Amino acid sequence: MEHTGLLRRRVAANAMASKLMKLLTIISLLTLLIIGVGLYYKSTAILGEHSLWSLLTGKEWSPLSGQFGFRPFIVSSVYVTVLSVAIALPVALLTALFLTENAKPWITKVVFPILDILAGIPSVVYGLWGTLIIVPWIADSFGPLFVDYTSGYTLLAGGIVLSVMIIPLLVSLFIELFSAVPKDFKDASASLGATRWQTSRLVVVRKASPGIIAAVVLAISKAFGETLAVLMVCGNMVGIPHSLFDSAYPLPALIANNYGEMLSLPKYESALMFASLLMFVIILIFNAISRVVLQKVEQKFKL
Secondary structure, eight states, X not given: OHHHHXXXXXXHHHHHHHXXXXXXXHHHHHHHHHXXXXXXHHHHHHHHHSOHHHHHHOOOEEGGGTEEOOHHHHHHHHHHHHHHHHHHHHHHHHHHHHHHHTOOHHHHHHHHHHHHHHHHSOHHHHHHHIIIIIHHHIIIIIGGGTSSOOOSOSHHHHHHHHHHHHHHHHHHXXXXXXXXXXXXXXXXXXXXXXXXHXXXXXXXXXXXXXHHHHHHHHHHHXXXXXXXXXXXXXXXXXXXXXXXXXXXXXXXXXXXXXXXXXXXXXXXXXXXXXXXXXXHHHHXXXXXXXXXXXXXXXXXXXX
């Protein structure tokens, strides 16, 4: 009798836990839906006056005359994000491989706390560092090697600062991935005569490929939505950057710079809400595409 009562309680607890998890999942999905619907509702004013195509492809940004072209901001956001990941990915990947496969224990004990500190530094500190160090270096030393003049507040400055911000995140994720690779795989590779570098490249990285893609997607999402650091070093001049030494104006900087100011202008607040909606949709689309790619990679590199 007592055994039957205990079994019933366990079944009831299991059913309750299942329903609770289902409820929390639904709440998470509803939260995402509510955010999207709210942003769309706030954007209806400008969408009713301008076509979606003209908003996405227009180059003119003049709220006083009712011109709201978002193409320069979209292109700037994509350029800064891609540049930051292109800089951070090889550095983070090689650093994580060194720490997991070659570094001595005392090195990891020193580096891990440093990574935690770097990951916890506020973005405004990175922005100040970029303003005081990276911007003058580009304006006075690096830029003149390629162009006649640059202010230093450029696409390159934004990419460098963002890459430094996401390197700790990528390194931490990569270390977790590489540490999870079974030691038997590494031993088998070594027994076949492979060098340590070949084992790291052909076994460890290959086995962790799906996780690496997921980590890069997370880093891209973080870089794409970063605001303060980008705002402080990119120059914030409306226009499509044609080189690394041109100013950029990403979507997050547009929202942070202008929300709360000049909102009395017709459709201005709606335009900024549309910018937020664009960021929301772009990140959703990118994550959806990445999930498809991730599934294919998992099938291709499954050992």
